[in-house]
Amino acid sequence: MTDGDVRPGLRRPIGQDELLDRVIRAVAARRLPQSLLIHGPPGVGLRTTARWIAAALQCESEERPCGACRSCRLAGTFEHPDIHVHFPMPRPKRASSRAKLREAIEKQRMERLAQLRDSPEAVLDRGETTGLYVAAVENIRAQAARRPAMGDRTVFVIEDADAMVPQSSSPEAANAFLKLLEEPPEFAFILLTSGRPDALLPTIRSRTAPLRVAPVRGERIIRHLIEDRGASAEEAERAAAQSDGVVGRALEIWERGPGDATESGARLLSAALSGDARARFEAAGAFSARGARAALQPALEALRAQLRDVLAHATGAAELPPGLPSLRGRPLAPGALLTAMEAVEDALEGVAQNLNPQATVSVLLGDMNRVLAASTREP
Ligand SMILES: [Zn+2]
Incomplete structure (x- = not known):
């Protein structure tokens, strides 16, 4: 797996080598906290980082994540049975019962994972109101209670965790989720991402270890745009200059062109x-x-x-x-x-x-x- 690879599959976050090395050392030493809050400016690579750490936790090789073993390949196509990726989604239209609602949410999640398999950078549900609703949280809890299917670990990636809807309607679900964060089963890792950590429920923030994904140097973004994306030097410099070190922002600016x-x-x-x-x-x-x-x-x-x-x-x-x-x-x-x-x-x-x-x-x-x-x- 090369740095900056943009093909479908397991991708390495751009310009985060130091952070990734630190995580890998913690994984190898079995010191990685089980509940992590991966945060930083939106677009800096929060999801990619979380997915990469999930793959590293599951990799079967010495060189984690190798990108080549069975675990890494399954992680790269969102098909690893012990990596559960959750994200905000629109609320399903109707359901006759809580169980049906949970099924509908799980079905939506599977459909979106299939879309991400084909284009990992796809932006789904653009412009729609989305959330991590109670039923989704209940699904997470149910999955966390099951033993891993392939190896000895289960990893949850919960993207945009600030979209978790305050669960006043179901205090039991909320409390159970907090308990999961506080004392995960010994085989479970829970990786939350948030571009707006201030918007997270304080009860969630206080139960997770923070891992900050920092903006990267302009030169690194320029190199990525030119070498991996095919931008011209001039385009890359312009986009990097306006990006505040956020790769996703630079990509957007570059794709949009100078415009007006x-x-x-x-x-x-x-x-x-x-x-x-x-x-x-x-x-x-x-x-x-x-x-x-x-x-x-x-x-x-x-x-x-x-x-x-x-x-x-x-x-x-x-x-x-x-x-x-x-x-x-x-x-x-x-x-x-x-x-x-x-x-x-x-x-x-x-x-x-x-x-x-x-x-x-x-x-x-x-x-x-x-x-x-x-x-x-x-x-
Ligand atoms: Zn591997």
Whole structure:
């Protein structure tokens, strides 16, 4: 298995060698905690890391995960009987009983695993409301109670664990799951992933050992885009520069191409600076009020990059790049720019949570205007 392999099968997370080595040493020494919370920025490779660790735990070879043994091959096609991958899914339409609901959820899971087998990077259920519902958690518990079928371990990968729906309707299921995390059967490992660990139920956070997947260096992302994906050097550099070290984000930016995100970002910045409430209203109106985060996310990412450029200019570190709206001749205070960048981060988080894009932009532009306008008034 080569670093950066993008074919179906077991894949190694990009640029995480140090972390993976540490995990492998812990596995070899039988020191890996049984309940792990694999967290980091969304797109950094959380799922790939969890699936890779699961394969490493099951590998039959010395060199874990070898990618070649029977266990690794089954892990790579999501068919290992002792690796159970769970993820948020839409709630099944109807079920006459709890047992039927559990069956329906398990059937959905199997269908999605078959899709992932063919294209492991497929984004399923785009735009739909999904969750890890009580019935799914009950299935996990039932699977955890069974002895492993092939080897001496069972591994659970529970992706986007922050989507676990608070189970006030079924406190027994919730408690049983917490007990599973706290004291898993001696043969079970539970690997949770979350790009929003703050959104996790605190009771889950406190029962898992954290494992942070950090952003990676730009050069590593550039190399991946050029060598494994076939990007040009120029494309790779542009995508890496806007990615904050998050491989998934770089891939999205590269696949989308230059487009007009930069222009949309500049329009948002211009509206935020304009002091005219109507200009801000119109800028927000350019985005749909429902769903369709496709247009907003790249515009916000471009806006974030532009604010960073303006900040570099404000601190004297760089020239103001062309294409940015007039800053009305007065430099903006670095503190205000940082606050504005935080507001953009909040908006991006809102977009990730499928908040109304129009309302998100409206709030963002109002917030940015308050801090930036105040900043330009200072002598
Ligand atoms: Zn193997």
